[in-house]
Amino acid sequence: MKRGPELIDAALEGLIAPSFTRIGFSARQRLFDWRRVDSYDLSGRVIAITGATSGLGRAAAERLAADGATVIVIGRNADKSELVAREIRELTGNPAVSVVVADMGDLDAVRRAADQILRAHDRLDVLIHNAGALSARRAESADGIEMTVASQVVGPFLMTSLLIERLAESGPGRVLTMSSGGMYSAELTVDHLQMNRDAYNGTKQYALAKRAQVTLSELWAQRVAAGSVVFHALHPGWADTPGVESSLPTFHRIVGPLLRDVDAGADTMVWLAADDSDPLASTGGFWLDRRVRSIHRLPNTRRSDTPARRAELWGWVGERAGVTVPVPR
């Protein structure tokens, strides 16, 4: 039987707008008396995060550095990444913030980045796949993969596979993947995961990639013992970031005052990286506001999510990434 706070949380989750906006965040924060993300001592932990040059990733990187973690800012633009790392060092007084340059859609760059991380750090506690973008125009990566899929599905899969042994050795390691509530609208598909030029729709392409991210996080969790590495996917609700403002200007204008601020949007990402209770007690969840949520809200997406299609996705992504995934003990 659900208690009062759980009932209120479930009622909020049933209604998308109150749940995803700042209303859901502040209600749950009060209902569940959350531990504050500035109360952790993360000294000695090494955390790598993509997309840390803007929005949610930038907020999370700053919080994690302020809590004492060694932070690796993985960014696609060297100058911007160096500037952000310097600002975070100055703001937090933590000198252990470094930069690794990689466009996550460029598989060679991902391999070089993983190599650089392995050479520079003898432990890796958390890998956060936060980089993401909704692109109005279709583009392809150097490897011939549609860019949303290359940068948010194949590139992260490759990086996880290259770093998983180090995560397990530092264990239990954590791999976090920032998806989106937009994925609720998308079916699981491999044949139509990459939209072709004629049918391309940035919002739909983004949702398809975000659905694939969540599925892959679950599949990793099934393959890797939770005592070695745990996998969590999450979504931030709706937060006011440069990415939302530029890619969804009308949405940003209309929902504007109700959007979460970046710290609220990044809260569950930081908590999953920092907290040693619930985040280490389970694997394969899809989180919003520090709770595991359903990965389906619609019958058609549920129907699309078959074991055969999951296996097909795992095989397809592994082939594109050029890896046979080593499963750590």
Ligand SMILES: NC(=O)c1ccc[n+]([C@@H]2O[C@H](COP(=O)([O-])OP(=O)(O)OC[C@H]3O[C@@H](n4cnc5c(N)ncnc54)[C@H](OP(=O)(O)O)[C@@H]3O)[C@@H](O)[C@H]2O)c1
């Ligand atoms: N804000 C929201 O309400 C919301 C909702 C649902 C999901 N999300 C997800 O949250 C994550 C962060 O988004 P945000 O809102 O903070 O957006 P943002 O302000 O645009 O930040 C996105 C970050 O991802 C980086 N990035 C994008 N494509 C990349 C690539 N190919 N390789 C490497 N880095 C790349 C960007 O780098 P540059 O600085 O170089 O551009 C930037 O650091 C994304 O995965 C997004 O899909 C956000």
